[in-house]
């Protein structure tokens with residue numbers, strides 16, 4: 291079976307990425323990522339899992355352009371990433387919506403900053419609010435929304451800017467279990483209808499295997515790629531009827547789980 295995205299060109303190439311965080315003293319400097327190589331293909335849904343502290347969020351921040359590597363490089367379509375840019379949209383666990391702006395204004399904000407005319411940016415924002423099922427709450431304010439709705443709004447805000455790739459850092463971690471499953475299906479629907487390219491960090495192996503074309507398992511101390519697992523389950527994945535009882539899904543989830551558990555507490559020898 292051909293895995294979607296993998297026969298397509300590499301969109302993001304991470305090569306030998308090495309990131310340090312400074313400590314209070316030079317001796318406390320911490321190597322967080324060490325020689326990370328990752329290819330994210332055009333149209334791929336690539337998930338990243340690994341023990342807490344292995345550098346998953348750091349990887350997202352580096353690709354977003356918020357960090358300067360000690361060594362190695364990140365390129366997008368062959369062009370080196372030098373800092374943040376509208377070609378990379380980020381969705382964080384915290385929704386980061388501005389409380390004093392309506393949902394519509396929050397979603398249209400990126401376009402406003404880029405100088406798009408009001409009618410044009412609002413039409414675009416409404417289009418994406420409709421896509422994430424929030425057309426009815428465009429005039430409301432963030433505090434009037436549930437956690438799941440806030441995260442939908444945050445996703446709409448990112449998509450409205452039409453980035454080349456979407457970086458998602460634990461986007462559903464704060465969402466209750468039922469809504470989390472619904473949002474997983476929703477993000478798959480958006481990914482396939484809009485032809486998105488997504489790098490998705492999660493603590494949940496179940497979520498990673500449900501969503502991903504491939505799952506990267508990271509090792510800690512320092513953070514590096516331990517293994518990459520191809521998810522050879524057909525697309526059109528649904529939570530109902532429960533994919534959780536599908537033997538192929540269980541096999542892959544257990545395989546990835548065993549790999550993550552093997553990395554818990556691991557240190558490079």
Ligand SMILES: Nc1ncnc2c1ncn2[C@@H]1O[C@H](COP(=O)(O)OP(=O)(O)OP(=O)(O)O)[C@@H](O)[C@H]1O
Nearest residue numbers: 311312322340341342343344345346347348349493
């Ligand atoms: N701004 C920072 N300054 C110093 N150290 C940091 C900073 N951010 C993260 N770290 C350290 O870098 C390491 C990797 O952190 P990171 O948040 O990238 O890991 P993670 O895999 O996303 O963790 P989690 O799964 O718990 O969210 C950790 O040891 C963390 O304490």
